[in-house]
Amino acid sequence: MQIFKFGDGLGVCIPQAVVDALGLKEGDDIAVRVGTDRNLEFVTADARSKAFERIKAFKLQLPSDWTFDRDRANSRNP
Secondary structure: OEEEEEOOEEEEEOOHHHHHHHOOOOOOOEEEEEOHHHOEEEEEHHHHHHHHHHHHHHOOOOOOOOOOOHHHHHOOOO
């Protein structure tokens, strides 16, 4: 991929094979994450939406008196 100056930042030219594989079109929202060994991982907004839908479908029922304890959640010895 080629990096170029874009306004005050940098832009990346995405190869057509990646565009085709992800079904991207102009105006689409994507997330780019740094993977292992300096690889980039492209995730479409649609993939995030599908993940949220899977989480919503899980329908975990918590007891009515349950409260979130941030200190306990972040402790090393829960």
